[in-house]
Amino acid sequence: MKPSSTIKNLVNYTMFAVTGLCTVIAVGILFFILGYLVYNGGKSLSLSFFTNLPAPVGEMGGGMANAIVGSGKVLLLATLIGIPIGFLGGVYLSEYSSERIAFTIRYITDLLNGVPSIVIGIVIYTVVVHPMGHFSTFAGGVALGIMMIPISVRSTEEFLHAVPQSLREAALALGAPKWKSIVTVVIPAAMRGIISGTMLDLARVAGETAPLLFTALGNQFWSPGWNQPSATLPVMIFTYAVAPYEDWHRQAWAAGFVLLTLVLLINVTARLALSRGTYVPRG
């Protein structure tokens, strides 16, 4: 072999190893994170974590039952606000709008998606919290709901796009009006993808902390109804982690473990559902 081609191959193998190492490091971080949370979180987790209210400072024990329920309520409201708008927006983009309008809306959606979550928090504070005069579960739900819209729009649009044109044409040829073909043929064909997209969307906002800091705020007690400040898991993790008490740190680990398990479980389920038997829209 010529020396130049030996060098060429040597460089090739070296770069294979180097880029492979980069990948291993990145993936290693995931296992590192998982490992620490399972170890520290599992150690601190107990049944009382799920059933008890937070204990006052200085007292050992206590749980985050109110934060778990609070997170559930905030996410429920967020889904009710974000998903209908996002879903219908996605249908508009895919089925109704002209290419130019679709481009603009898609662009704006991506920009809205990139707005830092803390900024969404500020805006909901000035629009919802300030006029109402108090922090509330409701405000937290609105903040997360707005954050859900962009991803919902984009994933709905993508999965509708992947439905073959011939299905639409067949429905129209049978005499169905366009809306009926969309509702009874196109959307059901894309349903699995849309549901998975919604789950991923939910998993993303479930861990959002910054927009809840000055909307849902926090609460050491139960928060009945929608009009009072409410504890949520991510905010609790933050508050407990930066506090100077050893026992709170344990609680923060436990909460982190629960939150991460939840988020990753939803992710894995949704992604597996996607990879099986549906179109994966690419290009």
Place this chain on the structure above:
Amino acid sequence: MSSSVTVPESALPPRGAQSFISRLKAGEEIAYLITLTAGVTIFLITALVLYELIAQSALSRHKFGWSFLFTSVWDPVAGNFGALPFIYGTVTTSLLALLIAVPLGLGAAIFLAEMAPPKISNMMTFLIELLAAVPSVIYGLLGIFILVPVLKQSVVPALKSVFGALPIFDGAFYGMSIFSAGIVLSVMIVPFIISVSREVLLSVARDQREASLALGASQWQTIWRVVMPNASTGIMGSIFLALARALGETMAVTMVIGNTPQIKASLLAPGYSIAAVIANEFTEATGDLYLSALVELGLVLFGVTFVLNGMARLLIMTTAQKGAHK
């Protein structure tokens, strides 16, 4: 059958209002209007975000003008507000994060898109997507309790023994610092650089690669001289996206940056970022001017990330289209 229900076109009065009503009856216009409303809502929300930030920061903008961005006094008691230390902290942590994350992320993206066997690539990509899903508050938690102690015990002493003479590694290290925040941020943005760059690389036309390989180039030579130049605009876009994300990241940074508004040459000194000061002080802000100054910080953050994201999307689209046309 549905066709028996619809009125024949010829039986209707001339087009115009009547045909609109008939289509309305068929549900077509209603469906159109409902989805259109949702589409327009997205516009309105984005506009509302911008409007609120501008309107609510009016007090601070009028009082301080542009000097808000260039002065470094942050004194809520005296009602004097300057954003420079926060801007400094935000920019340094983000640049430090890019410095670490870009080589790592690009390397991994090249491996996943070009070099790895498909099975391994799919598996790894799946795991990287999971990494991207880890909430930022979890990164903060690990930052406080795992990363900072490790930095304090081994990494920083080692760095200081080698680079101690440099001003950026000057002074005592107490754990919470610009340096720690930069490292946490770098870990957080790596998955984004990987997944966007990987998509961009995959969108480069296949025949480009085949032509290069046919000429006798090795796989790496093909990647480096043919694929990368073709993908460079899109990769730039992915870096911009990651930068925008780093600039706006709140929780993890708030938890490890030290929350001290100062400008020090040393990376080991504590600092403060725009997002962190908003997170910490917003609920405690007494007085309209204080609140308005914090909203103005939000406006700055919004403006910068908006422009960066806008450019990034265009760059990525350009590359994707280039690949599609060939």
